[in-house]
Amino acid sequence: MLKPGLALSIALLAAGCTVGPDYRPRAAPPAAEGRFVTPVAGADAAAALPDDWWRLYRDPVLDRLVARALTANTDLRVAAANLARAQAVLSEYRANRLPTTNVSAGTSYGDAQPGMAARDTPQGAVNAGFAAAWEVDLFGRVRRAIEAARADADAVAAARDAVRVAVAAETARSYVDACAYADAAAVARQSLGIAEDNLRLVTLRQQAGSAARLNVEQAAADVASAKAQVAPLNGRREAALFELAALIGETPAGVPHEAAACQAAPAPIAMLPIGDGAGLLRRRPDLREAERRLAADNARIGVATADLYPRISLGGSAGFLHNQDVSGGQSFSFSFGPLLSWSFPNISVARARIRQARAQGDASLATFDGKVLTALKEVEQALAAYRAEGVRRAALLDGVGRAQAAFDLADARYRAGSSSYLDLLVAQRTLIGARATLADSTQKLGSTRIDLFKALGGGWQTAQ
DSSP: OOOHHHHHHHHHHGGGOOOSOOOOOOOOOGGGGSOOSSOOTTEETTSOOOTTGGGGGOOHHHHHHHHHHHHHOHHHHHHHHHHHHHHHHHHHHHHTTSOEEEEEEEEEEESOOTTSOOOSSOEEEEEEEEEEEEEEOTTSHHHHHHHHHHHHHHHHHHHHHHHHHHHHHHHHHHHHHHHHHHHHHHHHHHHHHHHHHHHHHHHHHHHHTSSOHHHHHHHHHHHHHHHHTHHHHHHHHHHHHHHHHHHTTOOGGGOOHHHHTOOSOOOOSSOEEOOOHHHHHHHOHHHHHHHHHHHHHHHHHHHHHHTTSOEEEEEEEEEEEEEOSTTOOEEEEEEEEEEEEOOTTOOHHHHHHHHHHHHHHHHHHHHHHHHHHHHHHHHHHHHHHHHHHHHHHHHHHHHHHHHHHHHHHHHHHHHHTSSOHHHHHHHHHHHHHHHHHHHHHHHHHHHHHHHHHHHTTOSOTTTO
16 A cells, blocks of 8 residues: 555646646748639738628628527527537536545345344444545546546537537528528519510501411510520529528528518628638638637547556545444444556557547547638639629629610510511510529629628638
8 A cells, every 4th residue: 555645645746747748829821811712803812801790791681590599599599508518528428527426325124234243133223424536637637538538528619609600600591591592583574574465466456457377476585485485483493481480590482571572682792701721720610610610529539548657546435333232342444545446558549549539539630621722722712703793793784784785676666666576575585584684693692692601601710
């Protein structure tokens, strides 16, 4: 048995010896911290993305919808529960720094009792006991376990933030899509009105003998084609609204009326703040999660390494026994001393666990490096898609203006009898097609803008 002075010396040494590698945060590649490669008109690389990026739209309805989603979304409720569990696990590991205690008490009755000779008459006894033990964390096993649990809890918190980013982005996307499809359906109805006007005009001319039956059938076919464009757009709008209802924790019957009333897709009223690579790497929750997983696995190498060395505990116990018979005899006992547990010389299992922990750490490091590359790739892809759709929409907008002018001119000339119906029909089809393509581009531009905000990491970076 170790002497009390030696046991005290061991306890004092516990604070200064922790095996395993100390964690050093992984540095990002220097090239990743500069400005993004893809230039985009209307984007401000000097301004960082704000926490509540959806407020850039200056749309009170969108603000209220995102607030509801961040409160009631079921995926977020799951993420919050996972975080609460991880924090409880951390509390459990922290409790290992405290002594473990056990209290027992009881009574017994019979012909023979523990610690007493058997008698002819039954006898009773009262016994009580107390035991306490405290592990001397000589090699940092407990500290490394707490370090790993703390990093795990941080990783789960980052995973919850990643869900928040996704929920906010998808809520905004569903709302913007619903508005854009409503606008596109209105454009389709206007195009249907143009086709119906031309059908009435050519029908009158055919009845007057100045137009052929072929022209009437062609105009009627265009009416049917224009009418067929309206229903799919209404269906897509309804699907977006149902998606929005699920995101805010409602059934399909609970589609918000204010969202259903939207008829034009909102857009940010200022330049888009995108920041740079350094801000992105600090902001993206999935990168924070991967970094914290790496820190946890690094700490577990220390936990496994500590098993190579003895595990020492200081413990004590006390017991009391009282005989309830006429003699009234009683006894008291106690013990105190260090306890040593060590698997030496067979440490093959411990070394195998160290190799496992190191391999897991290497995998986590590779995962983190891959997440960095993926984050940068996603931002550049989102910037490229947003820029391309913006250029496309600008060209389509100019094309719609020219198609409208051509149709007005063809309509006036046909009414004046100076051009054929074929010229009017071609101009009408060009205008209807240009309007439909522009409406589709408006919806895609809004969606790619949300993709960009999502790739940039959304909000909650300030709290981190």
